[in-house]
Amino acid sequence: MARPRTFDEAQVLRAVRDQFWNKGYAATSMDDLMQATGLGKGSLYGAFGDKHQLFLKVFDAYCVSSVESVRKTLEGPDAGALERLRQYLLGVATASAAPSNRRGCLLGRGTAELAAQDAHVADRALETFQGLEAAFVHCLEQARAHGDLAAQADPRKLGAMLLAVMRGLEAVGKAGMDEASLRGMVETTFENLPAPAKRRR
């Protein structure tokens, strides 16, 4: 009996993810996935299921790691929390403007293409947006505690607004809006956050 072909699952899933990410879901065929992974249809089906199951697998993993990575990036003491958040969003602006990122993020791309017809994708995207928002809210609570935001500022409301700005950066960046414009959107948002009555030195 022939030994089943062995492969590196993480590597295969990265290739699958990049294929969907670059071309979109509908435009990707099983043939594309076979070519991208170097695996035959039987191996792919056997290990992961059909095209839809493959997409869900890489989309889920992308969503989970996006929230984890943002949480880690924002982690730290109350001092500097507001600046960490600002730097993070400036980084999103720069990344969204990069020509190499014209494909957008897989979360935005997958949601735009599939959420309307695919409840799993919509649910997972919503959960991810809420996870990002919660990370922003936590950071804003730290900033308020440290006196970098007005005492009456509402971190929950401001975190939701920052989520809208963040996803907007991604959306307009895909159309080729330049980096200075995208970073300016973040700067303006932060300039307009409720400042403490008296700034700490």
Added chain:
Amino acid sequence: MARPRTFDEAQVLRAVRDQFWNKGYAATSMDDLMQATGLGKGSLYGAFGDKHQLFLKVFDAYCVSSVESVRKTLEGPDAGALERLRQYLLGVATASAAPSNRRGCLLGRGTAELAAQDAHVADRALETFQGLEAAFVHCLEQARAHGDLAAQADPRKLGAMLLAVMRGLEAVGKAGMDEASLRGMVETTFENLPAPAKRRR
């Protein structure tokens, strides 16, 4: 000789638009377009060209009419300009949350799916985003002139920030974020705009 079939061009293009809007570009076949329009392949090709040309035609028309419609909605005297803009964005929030709008707007959807590979789509989307931004900026200039914004407020910067918020509403609405959350993002944004030193009565 058989008379060529006559058809209502506007009606055909609406059917084509809705087909792309509902299913996306790659997931739409020429067969889908024939079924949606009731026209044969020859009539469609003869009148409008191939699938790609059909998409560009309806995408362009959608972009032009989006900017026109926003301009018209925001048109009016300096008094009430800020409130018109607020109401407009609250309307975007409500529309983005409606289950019937889960497909998102065609501009967001088309950009997410195609801008990376299709320079025409990216250029047209960028032009549209800039047109929306210019309409916001104009409205904010009116608001500042009327004393509803701080004298030192920068309408250009604030208009760009509002564009990010607007496109973010559309992006998270597609994942099924509820209406109250989306409207809250708009309310928070407006609560944090630079207020005039002394509010007019």
